[in-house]
Amino acid sequence: MWLSSPARSVLERLPRAGKWVFPSSRTNRPLNVHALEAFWAKVRAEANLRDIRLHDTRHTYASIAIMQGETVVTTGRLLGHGAPETTLKYAHLSDASVREAADALGDILGWEG
DSSP, X not given: OOOOHHHHHHXXXXXXXXXXSSBOSSSSSBOOHHHHHHHHHHHHHHHTXXXXXXXXXXXXXXXXXXXXXXXXXXXXXXXXXXXHHHHHHHOOOOHHHHHHHHHHHHHHHTOOO
């Protein structure tokens, strides 16, 4: 898994009782999806965030990466995608980002407004 240095640093500082990052308190397995969803609901409530799925954070990550100049292929690898077409479904570009691209290409092509 590809993680940034700050993310790895946070994980390395967490106390570990086993090989799982998010272990179950009852079994020697990772936290099950229902427990993770309950935790996410608490985080959303504390942050006053409504209607945001944990999966939405992947879409945001992909969108930010692409808008900051990462390639679709690199962003896909960061997300664990096997095909660029999958990554393209995740990236949602802002209007400002598309406007900047249009202006930059206009400058390169010598178009004046």
